[in-house]
Each structure stands twice: as C-alpha cells, then as structure tokens.
Amino acid sequence: MKRRIGLSLYPDSSDFEKDKVYLEKAGKLGFSRVFMSMLEIGDDKEAVFRKFSRVIGYAKELGFEVALDIAPGIFDALGISYDDLRYFAELGADGLRLDVAFDSSKEALLSFNPYGLFIELNMSNDVAYLDNILTYQPNRPFIYGCHNFYPQKGTALPLDFFISCSERFKKEGIRTAAFVNSQAGKLGPWDINDGLPTLEIHRTLPIDVQAKHLFATNLIDDVIIGNAYASDEELRALSEVNRYQVDFRIEVSAGINDVERDILFDNQHVRRGDITARMIRSTAVRKIYENRENPPHDNQGEFTRGDIVIGNDLFGKYKNELQIVLEAHTDERKNKVGRICDAELLLLDYINPWSKFLFH
Structure with missing residues (x-):
C-alpha cells in the first residue's frame, strides 16, 4: 500500500x-x-x-x-x-x-x-x-x-x-x-x-x-x-x-575518509539476517570495498549506542564492514565515522533482520 x-x-x-x-x-x-x-x-x-x-x-x-x-x-x-x-x-x-x-x-x-x-x-x-x-x-x-x-x-x-x-x-x-x-x-x-x-x-x-x-x-x-x-x-x-525505509540523519566524524564516505552514503544498507545484540551489521559493503585501504582513526574510545563504525585495515576479512552500535564496547579494529542524531535513536528498534536502511 x-x-x-x-x-x-x-x-x-x-x-x-x-x-x-x-x-x-x-x-x-x-x-x-x-x-x-x-x-x-x-x-x-x-x-x-x-x-x-x-x-x-x-x-x-x-x-x-x-x-x-x-x-x-x-x-x-x-x-x-x-x-x-x-x-x-x-x-x-x-x-x-x-x-x-x-x-x-x-x-x-x-x-x-x-x-x-x-x-x-x-x-x-x-x-x-x-x-x-x-x-x-x-x-x-x-x-x-x-x-x-x-x-x-x-x-x-x-x-x-x-x-x-x-x-x-x-x-x-x-x-x-x-x-x-x-x-x-x-x-x-x-x-x-x-x-x-x-x-x-x-x-x-x-x-x-x-x-x-x-x-x-x-x-x-x-x-x-x-x-x-x-x-x-x-x-x-x-x-x-x-x-x-529508515533513512538516518547522522553527524559525520571529522576524521572520515573517502572510502568510508562512499560506504556510508552510496550504498543500500541491509541488516544481516542472523542478527547480534551488540550491533547492526551491514556486511555486503565489505565485499564491494575489499580492495580499498582504510587506515585506523577514531578507534581508541568506547563506542556507544548510535555510533556508526566501519572496519579498518586491522580487521582482516571484516575490513570496510559497516556497523551501527547497539551495546557499548571498544574495538581498535573499527573506526568511528559518525553518529545517529539523538532524536532518531528510537528508530534503531525498528531495524530488524533483513531491514533496509540509509544515511544522510
């Protein structure tokens, strides 16, 4: 309808x-x-x-x-x-x-x-x-x-x-x-x-x-x-x-690089069907960008709910996988590239297995 x-x-x-x-x-x-x-x-x-x-x-x-x-x-x-x-x-x-x-x-x-x-x-x-x-x-x-x-x-x-x-x-x-x-x-x-x-x-x-x-x-x-x-x-x-579909408004991190910007804004994101409680995973992008370098940056602090991270060069096969953080954690193999605006954090509850989503 x-x-x-x-x-x-x-x-x-x-x-x-x-x-x-x-x-x-x-x-x-x-x-x-x-x-x-x-x-x-x-x-x-x-x-x-x-x-x-x-x-x-x-x-x-x-x-x-x-x-x-x-x-x-x-x-x-x-x-x-x-x-x-x-x-x-x-x-x-x-x-x-x-x-x-x-x-x-x-x-x-x-x-x-x-x-x-x-x-x-x-x-x-x-x-x-x-x-x-x-x-x-x-x-x-x-x-x-x-x-x-x-x-x-x-x-x-x-x-x-x-x-x-x-x-x-x-x-x-x-x-x-x-x-x-x-x-x-x-x-x-x-x-x-x-x-x-x-x-x-x-x-x-x-x-x-x-x-x-x-x-x-x-x-x-x-x-x-x-x-x-x-x-x-x-x-x-x-x-x-x-x-x-949910189109998140985000605040982009100052240190974001070109490959991360492409991953964020030039792709249809899909939550992986076998979900995890820690993060929302958009995994198809890591295959598309597997040959693009992504040096570590903004990877030292704690990631909190609503942060958007992308795997860096330290992450092996998971390099350039995009994730939205649901549970706070640290991981130097991920770069923080942005954050969902606070008013839209309630929308995270509606990203279900195989849900489609975008960023702007």
Missing part, C-alpha cells in the same frame, strides 16, 4: 486565504490528503456548506483527498439523516472520519453509500470495534482507519497501546493514518492546544522524526500534520522523509 502525507485544516476558525496558501505549498511538496474537522460547527446548515465547500473545492482542485471528521451530533445539528450522505458528497468530500462510533452495523451500511465516500474509523481504542464491523460485511475498500490526536499535554497514546490498536487494523489490510505535531502550528479544533500528536512521545520531537517513527512501525500508511499551520521548514522536512 502506497504511503502518503497530509495536513489538517479547521475552516470554522481559520482564514480561507491562509488555507489556500498552505494547501498550495503542501501540494507542491507532495502532500496528498487533508483532514478537516467538522466537530465544532454551528447549526446554520447553509453557512457551514458555503464555508466548507469553498475550502474543499480548492483542495480538490489541487488534487488532495479530503476527509471530514464528524460525530453523530453533526447529523442532528445539520438536520441530516444517517441514511443519506448527500450533503457531504455535495460538499466535495472524499470520505468521513467517524470520531465517535455508531453500532457497527451502521458503519458497515454507510460504506455502501452511493456517493463513494470512504468511511474512516477511529483507531485509538484497543477493542474489537473493527472486528465487529467486519462481521457485518462492509464494503472493505471503503473502510479506512485513523487515530485520534490529543491537544492536552500528557494525554496522547503510549507506544505499546498505539501498536496494539494499530495492529488490529493493519492485520486486516485496512489503510491506516496517524497524526504528527507541528511545533509551529497553533490552530486546532479546541481552545486547548499543546500540540496535536497521536503519540505522546512525539509531542516535542521534530516533525520529520515523528513521521519516520510512524512509518518505521510498518503500521501506518498516512501521516497527517494534526495542527495548522506547520512552518515551511516543517512542510519540507516532512516531504523529504523516506516513507518506505
């Missing part, structure tokens, strides 16, 4: 011209979906229609897929029947995210709506919600999953719970989404906004690291910025994230 990046808009409290500029910037950078909250609208059906259709229409012109976040109360506020989604189709939406569950039978029935709107389920509950819907035989290609975001500091999901919730959807082949937090964004659906991540550990991390982590779990297909407006730098950083 192809992976995507997206953003969030809040038409009930945002400025249309700012929304336009934001969409244009993101569209040029490869963003392709929009999450749009309708949870805080008033009861003027026509005013709501004008406001949302204007923004949705412009997003659609730029090629975005648009999902509206709704709850059962929205139907009452707008005088809309659960059995007729025409209003949302006429707005131009592609799908509806159900912030609050119905009775499972209703979700299954909604997925057969004649307008082709996908139905996006709330993923942030570790219960058999999806299983129950599937027993009612929904239109499976039109069932998506999307986690919540959490405006209050300290209330977002812990990692183990997030994984358990997400696995319920991923094992069924359902498209999944989760939110990352912009450090610049101040706009969200509520008056409290300490950021809008799905995972609490992401709240203060750089936006690209958050996205790398979500993609590295292999449980999330779409990464969406929860708050608006992300800075230009954040938009670009997120657009440059490798969505299909």
Whole structure:
C-alpha cells in the first residue's frame, strides 16, 4: 500500500486565504490528503456548506483527498439523516472520519453509500470495534482507519497501546493514518492546544522524526500534520522523509575518509539476517570495498549506542564492514565515522533482520 502525507485544516476558525496558501505549498511538496474537522460547527446548515465547500473545492482542485471528521451530533445539528450522505458528497468530500462510533452495523451500511465516500474509523481504542464491523460485511475498500490526536499535554497514546490498536487494523489490510505535531502550528479544533500528536512521545520531537517513527512501525500508511499551520521548514522536512525505509540523519566524524564516505552514503544498507545484540551489521559493503585501504582513526574510545563504525585495515576479512552500535564496547579494529542524531535513536528498534536502511 502506497504511503502518503497530509495536513489538517479547521475552516470554522481559520482564514480561507491562509488555507489556500498552505494547501498550495503542501501540494507542491507532495502532500496528498487533508483532514478537516467538522466537530465544532454551528447549526446554520447553509453557512457551514458555503464555508466548507469553498475550502474543499480548492483542495480538490489541487488534487488532495479530503476527509471530514464528524460525530453523530453533526447529523442532528445539520438536520441530516444517517441514511443519506448527500450533503457531504455535495460538499466535495472524499470520505468521513467517524470520531465517535455508531453500532457497527451502521458503519458497515454507510460504506455502501452511493456517493463513494470512504468511511474512516477511529483507531485509538484497543477493542474489537473493527472486528465487529467486519462481521457485518462492509464494503472493505471503503473502510479506512485513523487515530485520534490529543491537544492536552500528557494525554496522547503510549507506544505499546498505539501498536496494539494499530495492529488490529493493519492485520486486516485496512489503510491506516496517524497524526504528527507541528511545533509551529497553533490552530486546532479546541481552545486547548499543546500540540496535536497521536503519540505522546512525539509531542516535542521534530516533525520529520515523528513521521519516520510512524512509518518505521510498518503500521501506518498516512501521516497527517494534526495542527495548522506547520512552518515551511516543517512542510519540507516532512516531504523529504523516506516513507518506505529508515533513512538516518547522522553527524559525520571529522576524521572520515573517502572510502568510508562512499560506504556510508552510496550504498543500500541491509541488516544481516542472523542478527547480534551488540550491533547492526551491514556486511555486503565489505565485499564491494575489499580492495580499498582504510587506515585506523577514531578507534581508541568506547563506542556507544548510535555510533556508526566501519572496519579498518586491522580487521582482516571484516575490513570496510559497516556497523551501527547497539551495546557499548571498544574495538581498535573499527573506526568511528559518525553518529545517529539523538532524536532518531528510537528508530534503531525498528531495524530488524533483513531491514533496509540509509544515511544522510
């Protein structure tokens, strides 16, 4: 399943011209979906229609897929029947995210709506919600999953719970989404906004690291910025994230030589299948560069978790093998050539047997 990046808009409290500029910037950078909250609208059906259709229409012109976040109360506020989604189709939406569950039978029935709107389920509950819907035989290609975001500091999901919730959807082949937090964004659906991540550990991390982590779990297909407006730098950083393998940002050692630089940056790295706890080994490169000299340097101190080392001329057949240190050790037969940035050390847990990875 192809992976995507997206953003969030809040038409009930945002400025249309700012929304336009934001969409244009993101569209040029490869963003392709929009999450749009309708949870805080008033009861003027026509005013709501004008406001949302204007923004949705412009997003659609730029090629975005648009999902509206709704709850059962929205139907009452707008005088809309659960059995007729025409209003949302006429707005131009592609799908509806159900912030609050119905009775499972209703979700299954909604997925057969004649307008082709996908139905996006709330993923942030570790219960058999999806299983129950599937027993009612929904239109499976039109069932998506999307986690919540959490405006209050300290209330977002812990990692183990997030994984358990997400696995319920991923094992069924359902498209999944989760939110990352912009450090610049101040706009969200509520008056409290300490950021809008799905995972609490992401709240203060750089936006690209958050996205790398979500993609590295292999449980999330779409990464969406929860708050608006992300800075230009954040938009670009997120657009440059490798969505299909971990691409570590590293600090290069001052003493690195040409062969080590080539090994680092000019190769597809693969963790050896028969793994070790001490380090992640990329062994194919030692064969490619077996005839290149590599004198010892930066090899006297202790190597610690996240250090990147390459075998030097003292290492015999293991010369020019690349390793990422997992457990602290010393070995003069290895040169330290760089270090993974501290914020990305959590990504090491996702380099499994035969995992592919890169450096930049």
